[in-house]
Amino acid sequence: MTWSLFLQTLVGGIAIGCIYALAGISINVMYRPGGYFNFAQGYVVLLGSILMVVLFTEWGWNWYAAALAIMVLGGILGGATELVAIRPIMRRRSSSVAWVITTLAVSLLLSNEIGARYQGTSATVSAPPGLSTSTFTLGSALISSYDIGLLAFVCLVPAALWFLYRTRHGLAVRALAEDRDAALLRGVPANALTSISWMLGGALGMLAGVLDTPLSSPDVTLGFTILISGFLAVAIGGLGDNRGAIIGGLLLGCVQSFAAIEINPSYQNVAAFIVFLIILALRPRGIFGAPVLREV
Amino acid sequence: MRPPLLGRVLSLRGIGAFGLGCLCLVPLVSNDSYLVYVGTLTAIYALAAVGLNIVHGFGGQISLGHGSLVAVGAYVTAILTVSHGWPVIATLVPAMAAAVVAAIVMSLPSLRLSRWTLAVITMAFALIVEGFLNGDQGLTGGGNGLVGIPGVDFSGRQLTSSSIYLILLVLMFLALFFSRNIRRSSQGLALIAIRDSELVAQSLGIGVPRKKVWAFAISGIPAGLAGAMWASLGGTVSPGQFDISFSVLLFLVILIGGDGRIVGPVLGALMMELLPQILTSFQQYQLIIYAALLLIIAILVPDGLAGIGVGIAGYLRRLRASGRTPAPAAGKGLAEDGPAGPATHPEIDLAETYHGASLAVADLSRYFGGVRALSRVSFQVAAGSVVGMIGPNGSGKTTLLNMISGLYQPTAGQILFDGEVVNGERASARARRGIGRTFQIPRLLDREDVLSNVVVGASRLRHRSILLWLVRAPVVRREEVFYRQEALAWLGRFGIADLWDRPAGDLSHGDKRTVEIVRAMMSRPRLLLLDEPSSGLGTEEVNRLQQAIAAIARAGVTVVLVEHHIALVRRVADEIVVLDQGVLIANGSVQDVLTNQTVVDAYLGNVMSRGEGDRVAGPQTGTE
Numbered sequence: 001m002t003w004s005l006f007l008q009t010l011v012g013g014i015a016i017g018c019i020y021a022l023a024g025i026s027i028n029v030m031y032r033p034g035g036y037f038n039f040a041q042g043y044v045v046l047l048g049s050i051l052m053v054v055l056f057t058e059w060g061w062n063w064y065a066a067a068l069a070i071m072v073l074g075g076i077l078g079g080a081t082e083l084v085a086i087r088p089i090m091r092r093r094s095s096s097v098a099w100v101i102t103t104l105a106v107s108l109l110l111s112n113e114i115g116a117r118y119q120g121t122s123a124t125v126s127a128p129p130g131l132s133t134s135t136f137t138l139g140s141a142l143i144s145s146y147d148i149g150l151l152a153f154v155c156l157v158p159a160a161l162w163f164l165y166r167t168r169h170g171l172a173v174r175a176l177a178e179d180r181d182a183a184l185l186r187g188v189p190a191n192a193l194t195s196i197s198w199m200l201g202g203a204l205g206m207l208a209g210v211l212d213t214p215l216s217s218p219d220v221t222l223g224f225t226i227l228i229s230g231f232l233a234v235a236i237g238g239l240g241d242n243r244g245a246i247i248g249g250l251l252l253g254c255v256q257s258f259a260a261i262e263i264n265p266s267y268q269n270v271a272a273f274i275v276f277l278i279i280l281a282l283r284p285r286g287i288f289g290a291p292v293l294r295e296v
Numbered sequence: 297m298r299p300p301l302l303g304r305v306l307s308l309r310g311i312g313a314f315g316l317g318c319l320c321l322v323p324l325v326s327n328d329s330y331l332v333y334v335g336t337l338t339a340i341y342a343l344a345a346v347g348l349n350i351v352h353g354f355g356g357q358i359s360l361g362h363g364s365l366v367a368v369g370a371y372v373t374a375i376l377t378v379s380h381g382w383p384v385i386a387t388l389v390p391a392m393a394a395a396v397v398a399a400i401v402m403s404l405p406s407l408r409l410s411r412w413t414l415a416v417i418t419m420a421f422a423l424i425v426e427g428f429l430n431g432d433q434g435l436t437g438g439g440n441g442l443v444g445i446p447g448v449d450f451s452g453r454q455l456t457s458s459s460i461y462l463i464l465l466v467l468m469f470l471a472l473f474f475s476r477n478i479r480r481s482s483q484g485l486a487l488i489a490i491r492d493s494e495l496v497a498q499s500l501g502i503g504v505p506r507k508k509v510w511a512f513a514i515s516g517i518p519a520g521l522a523g524a525m526w527a528s529l530g531g532t533v534s535p536g537q538f539d540i541s542f543s544v545l546l547f548l549v550i551l552i553g554g555d556g557r558i559v560g561p562v563l564g565a566l567m568m569e570l571l572p573q574i575l576t577s578f579q580q581y582q583l584i585i586y587a588a589l590l591l592i593i594a595i596l597v598p599d600g601l602a603g604i605g606v607g608i609a610g611y612l613r614r615l616r617a618s619g620r621t622p623a624p625a626a627g628k629g630l631a632e633d634g635p636a637g638p639a640t641h642p643e644i645d646l647a648e649t650y651h652g653a654s655l656a657v658a659d660l661s662r663y664f665g666g667v668r669a670l671s672r673v674s675f676q677v678a679a680g681s682v683v684g685m686i687g688p689n690g691s692g693k694t695t696l697l698n699m700i701s702g703l704y705q706p707t708a709g710q711i712l713f714d715g716e717v718v719n720g721e722r723a724s725a726r727a728r729r730g731i732g733r734t735f736q737i738p739r740l741l742d743r744e745d746v747l748s749n750v751v752v753g754a755s756r757l758r759h760r761s762i763l764l765w766l767v768r769a770p771v772v773r774r775e776e777v778f779y780r781q782e783a784l785a786w787l788g789r790f791g792i793a794d795l796w797d798r799p800a801g802d803l804s805h806g807d808k809r810t811v812e813i814v815r816a817m818m819s820r821p822r823l824l825l826l827d828e829p830s831s832g833l834g835t836e837e838v839n840r841l842q843q844a845i846a847a848i849a850r851a852g853v854t855v856v857l858v859e860h861h862i863a864l865v866r867r868v869a870d871e872i873v874v875l876d877q878g879v880l881i882a883n884g885s886v887q888d889v890l891t892n893q894t895v896v897d898a899y900l901g902n903v904m905s906r907g908e909g910d911r912v913a914g915p916q917t918g919t920e
Contacts (some may be wrong), residue, residue, distance in 0.1 A: 085591060109587035273420050281408075
């Protein structure tokens with residue numbers, strides 16, 4: 001492998017890693033208040049990509065307006081999923097695993113709808129105005145301003161969330177995650193905060209899809225793969241930790257892109273999984289995961 | 297005594313089984329080749345899902361990669377028949393074996409992961425298997441898969457599709473029968489303990505990691521078989537057949553059918569296979585209706601289709617029971633399985649059964665980060681004695697208990713049980729040595745009846761050979777009756793024998809405590825650790841508890857009793873250990889310690905002047 005190919009692979013890995021990181025962060029955000037997340041999140045990301053192609057390429061919307069509209073839709077979808085597929089079950093039995101079925105049902109619904117309506121185009125979306133996907137040489141690497149902008153933006157998301165979790169309501173969400181019963185006794189509005197978290201998760205998930213469109217065209221078969229990549233990013237970094245999600249996502253993206261070049265594209269998930277297992281063996285709760293101190 | 301034959305046939309279960317049997321025969325009678333095909337596919341799904349029911353329904357482990365085990369079975373059959381010319385029948389055993397190996401590999405991350413993480417990781421495993429199937433052109437034919445897999449032939453004759461359907465029905469019912477026997481075995485009970493509380497399982501000496509791998513391995517057998525039959529039925533295999541949606545489908549099959557119910561996989565497979573067939577008339581709305589129905593079923597019927605049947609049965613039983621005398625029908629539950637169902641039970645020879653062991657802790661310390669929970673604590677407990685451990689909230693009592701039982705490892709110091717150093721051993725290993733415990737908040741298997749909750753205590757003593765359990769050999773049936781009788785004897789001794797068939801989740805708090813103590817006694821402990829057994833009990837219940845502890849002590853078991861109820865400690869303990877802020881401040885006979893000025897200042901305050909029976913609240917409050 002030549003030096004320039006190495007750098008090229010690295011840049012590609014980091015770019016896709018940013019998408020995984022953002023998908024992972026969206027899972028974290030949903031997971032935090034109630035301890036459950038959306039198994040349809042992969043399809044939510046995918047839907048974001050497809051809507052971007054439709055709004056921007058086919059309907060000719062302004063890039064930012066399209067992205068904003070899609071995020072709003074994602075928020076509505078996330079909130080609706082929680083309202084329809086999670087809350088009725090949790091009201092009956094909070095320890096129930098039924099949320100796995102219901103969010104999987106949502107994922108079936110989305111995948112079928114997407115499969116039926118979207119025939120797949122090779123259309124890609126250009127980078128947002130101000131950035132470009134055309135590459136320039138930096139050292140011996142070919143890099144685009146979009147790659148740099150993407151990485152910078154994705155790194156800003158945890159910082160923004162950090163501030164969000166330090167507001168009054170953000171603090172309440174952290175209280176729910178720490179000790180649900182105690183938080184409920186203090187009058188924390190769990191339902192409202194869960195709804196808001198799921199809206200935010202939906203919006204971030206769709207945004208991950210939107211940001212992926214300048215990199216590659218949407219592939220309707222990849223719903224679960226995106227979910228798994230996002231989740232692996234989170235599991236590597238430590239469930240609930242957004243900085244960890246970025247590190248995990250970038251690591252995962254790079255491992256995949258090197259495996260695809262060096263071994264065989266079919267084995268890129270295998271390589272990612274092996275790296276995950278190694279990290280798991282060293283740190284069972286992920287890089288930033290806190291150990292559980294008291295169980296009894 | 298078994299209920300009369302007619303009554304059993306006319307029971308709800310009998311009617312359900314009859315209906316299911318009739319439904320299975322419909323394709324054969326109609327002789328419609330399409331119906332036979334649908335029936336065969338349903339049977340294959342059900343067969344594949346039986347194993348998943350063991351992993352998730354019994355063991356509580358979420359697997360969203362079960363379809364990859366079916367894929368492994370299918371590809372083994374395909375490769376052996378197409379590339380090596382084997383007959384299909386000869387490939388069945390290799391297919392099952394390969395699926396078992398794959399299942400074991402898939403289960404390995406489960407040893408270190410929480411439940412939801414495992415769910416996604418098994419999904420990733422399925423993705424990886426798919427990657428291999430796609431990637432290896434030479435062996436698996438890559439994306440196109442393999443074609444030309446022969447049908448099942450028997451001594452040179454190709455079997456008709458109807459006979460293959462029949463064979464699959466037999467295999468499916470055999471798998472259901474075996475899964476029922478696993479459910480009722482000591483192994484199955486251990487899995488349920490893991491599902492409901494891994495801490496309880498460990499405290500009873502169940503090797504949790506091993507048992508999880510075991511459940512996955514078993515689940516590979518029917519999955520591999522289903523894969524092999526499917527490959528032969530379709531004549532081709534391709535990676536697209538076994539994508540993640542297939543694994544997800546199998547998981548939905550058991551949840552829709554009834555998670556942990558024996559017939560769940562069949563009902564779920566019927567639902568998942570028939571629903572789309574029925575919905576074809578709705579054309580483009582088919583999939584939306586399908587997904588919406590899944591949602592509705594999950595929300596309205598959280599226990600699945602089999603759960604509806606169980607609910608009706610429970611309702612009918614309550615109707616009938618309302619006229620029944622609440623006799624301690626001790627024999628009833630036993631008679632189902634065993635030769636004898638006596639209403640009276642032989643007393644256990646306590647002196648023969650229980651042998652107390654000594655305990656010593658030396659310079660034991662435990663830090664949580666910068667917090668010194670326990671600092672250089674040393675004391676000894678003589679074999680067969682009762683030691684009360686008191687101290688304010690947050691003084692380190694539960695931490696100490698957790699270190700003795702092995703849930704925490706000490707930062708420094710030694711723990712000697714029966715003269716041997718047990719530091720570093722897992723909780724389950726220590727439980728197998730004879731360290732039993734109860735929990736501050738009772739932890740029971742809420743969905744199981746009281747008798748099972750008690751019998752599970754004996755897990756570490758029971759037969760492990762699953763082959764004997766699969767056929768319910770007389771030796772394991774006798775053993776089962778033996779432990780059930782012992783359980784009833786203990787329940788009777790503690791005055792709650794008539795509750796034996798209640799779901800543990802429905803019991804009162806006091807009864808839950810008693811069941812937990814009885815469960816611990818079933819494991820034949822040599823040292824019993826009781827963590828605040830009197831908390832939440834009324835006066836009458838505390839008196840019962842006192843008698844129970846006295847009975848345990850008479851049996852010769854060493855007892856360490858963590859308590860705030862000083863009167864109780866005074867009445868049952870031989871010695872007292874007092875902790876305050878992680879430090880041992882007093883240790884000695886009951887009278888000496890309770891009049892010790894340091895103890896009075898640190899903990900008791902002026903309680904002594906208020907007389908017996910008062911509960912002492914710690915001077916400083918902490919989270920415990």
